[in-house]
Amino acid sequence: MSPRRELRLNTFQMAAPSHNWAGLWSHPRDNQTQYNTLAYWTEMAKIAERGLLDGIFIADVFGLYDVYGGSGDAAIAAGAQAPNADPTLAISAMALVTQHIGFGVTANLTYEHPFQFARRFTTLDHLTGGRLGWNIVTGYLDSGARGMGESLNRDHDERYEAAEDFMAAIYKLWEGSWEDGAAIRDKARGLFTDPAKVHRILHDGAYYKVDGRALAEPSPQRTPVLYQAGTSARGRVFCGRHAEATFLNGQTPSIAGQAVRGVREAAVAAGRGPRDVLTFLGGTVIVAKTSAEAHELKEEYRRHINAAGQLALVSGWTGVDLSQLSLDDALSFSKSNAIQSTLENLTLKAKAPTRVRDLLDFTPAGARAPIFVGSPVEVADQMLAWADEADVDGFNLVRTVMPESLEAIVDLLIPELQNRGAFKTAYREGTLREKLGGTARLPDSHPGAAYRHRSAP
Numbered sequence: 001m002s003p004r005r006e007l008r009l010n011t012f013q014m015a016a017p018s019h020n021w022a023g024l025w026s027h028p029r030d031n032q033t034q035y036n037t038l039a040y041w042t043e044m045a046k047i048a049e050r051g052l053l054d055g056i057f058i059a060d061v062f063g064l065y066d067v068y069g070g071s072g073d074a075a076i077a078a079g080a081q082a083p084n085a086d087p088t089l090a091i092s093a094m095a096l097v098t099q100h101i102g103f104g105v106t107a108n109l110t111y112e113h114p115f116q117f118a119r120r121f122t123t124l125d126h127l128t129g130g131r132l133g134w135n136i137v138t139g140y141l142d143s144g145a146r147g148m149g150e151s152l153n154r155d156h157d158e159r160y161e162a163a164e165d166f167m168a169a170i171y172k173l174w175e176g177s178w179e180d181g182a183a184i185r186d187k188a189r190g191l192f193t194d195p196a197k198v199h200r201i202l203h204d205g206a207y208y209k210v211d212g213r214a215l216a217e218p219s220p221q222r223t224p225v226l227y228q229a230g231t232s233a234r235g236r237v238f239c240g241r242h243a244e245a246t247f248l249n250g251q252t253p254s255i256a257g258q259a260v261r262g263v264r265e266a267a268v269a270a271g272r273g274p275r276d277v278l279t280f281l282g283g284t285v286i287v288a289k290t291s292a293e294a295h296e297l298k299e300e301y302r303r304h305i306n307a308a309g310q311l312a313l314v315s316g317w318t319g320v321d322l323s324q325l326s327l328d329d330a331l332s333f334s335k336s337n338a339i340q341s342t343l344e345n346l347t348l349k350a351k352a353p354t355r356v357r358d359l360l361d362f363t364p365a366g367a368r369a370p371i372f373v374g375s376p377v378e379v380a381d382q383m384l385a386w387a388d389e390a391d392v393d394g395f396n397l398v399r400t401v402m403p404e405s406l407e408a409i410v411d412l413l414i415p416e417l418q419n420r421g422a423f424k425t426a427y428r429e430g431t432l433r434e435k436l437g438g439t440a441r442l443p444d445s446h447p448g449a450a451y452r453h454r455s456a457p
Helices: 039-048 071-079 091-096 114-127 142-147 156-176 233-242 253-269 293-304 307-318 340-346 356-360 374-390 404-419 447-451
Strands: 006-013 055-059 102-108 134-135 183-186 191-193 201-205 208-213 225-228 245-248 278-287 369-373 394-398
Touching: 006 278, 006 356, 039 055, 039 091, 039 404, 055 183, 055 447, 071 307, 091 102, 102 114, 102 225, 114 134, 114 156, 114 208, 114 278, 156 233, 156 447, 225 233, 233 253, 233 307, 245 253, 245 356, 253 278, 253 374, 278 293, 278 374, 278 404, 293 374, 293 447, 307 340, 307 356, 307 369, 369 374, 374 394, 374 404
Parallel strands: 006 055, 006 394, 055 102, 102 134, 134 225, 225 245, 245 278, 278 369, 278 394
Antiparallel strands: 183 191, 201 208
């Protein structure tokens, strides 16, 4: 019998009082109200590294969830991803108190410029010792566009066209501006960098223009590990070209498996291998020493879900104003400028109609992904069955009540997975890309590698 493929596991966090489950910050044992303190992040990072988790995957959204009722009041009142803080700033502190765990941070390129963005993320890759990943998103909230002086967000597919332009510029800066060995640090000659080895980047794209040498010297990975989280038709094309890991959802193994196959086919179409992109499925875990205790916890947690806040989140994700529907109304599909795959999964691909009330409970429909509840043995059985059927490489484990949900995963679930040979017992050495099974820097098969500086013969 061949050995089981090891699962990859991230803790899925956000710099906000609530992430995927609105209102759980109100639980008496929860500490998510401290999301804006360094102690929240450093203590969480130490717990996650103790469990040998692969990464801390930090979500972000630029804007306010104001589709529900045409107002952001419900999201603000419930702390539903509002307020939210810049997700990059705590990474240095977490890196200081850990040695191995990776940091996958979400950043919306629509409101960035490649020249400044390249420096900021190169700096973070330096300060983490090569443990940085970037989750590439293009944004879906019109409220964010208005805040930035635009009347509306770009059209869904146009956002990806702009993203292609951004990536071409950023690869030039990260991979092509500085040669290896340009920063020589020669104290005897007083020469820090050889100017002949730092090259001017010229990029004249439809959306972004760059004329200059990259400001930061290359970091351990040069280009951080590239995550992506879009499984719409256009999103899959982008993912197949650029992503080294992708985050996806799906409330049944069939839906998730279809998304995984789409990603692998897109990678092949882009000239890469079908498994060049690691696939992470969202998942909510409620695990306790016994099955009965876990289900009691589930009911206890459920009582703290804020209904209006939860519907505000789903309205923002789908582009559908759920305040116009009753609890027993079923969702229907309509084209929108939001996250197209989320609404498709809840309507066109669902086995049965998804009612509004289904979104307000710890159900696969409410999570848009699997819910794993039970003893360590039961949860491990469920997770491995999903991994096998959907062919995913691992899971982004959505936070519920913190820190106890993460501590239970680390202290109860991880040992069970290790006993089955389904999770590592030690970290690999090297950069985040190497720890995930790749090379120190972008592999030659990745399109970003084509932008490396080639010295004249």
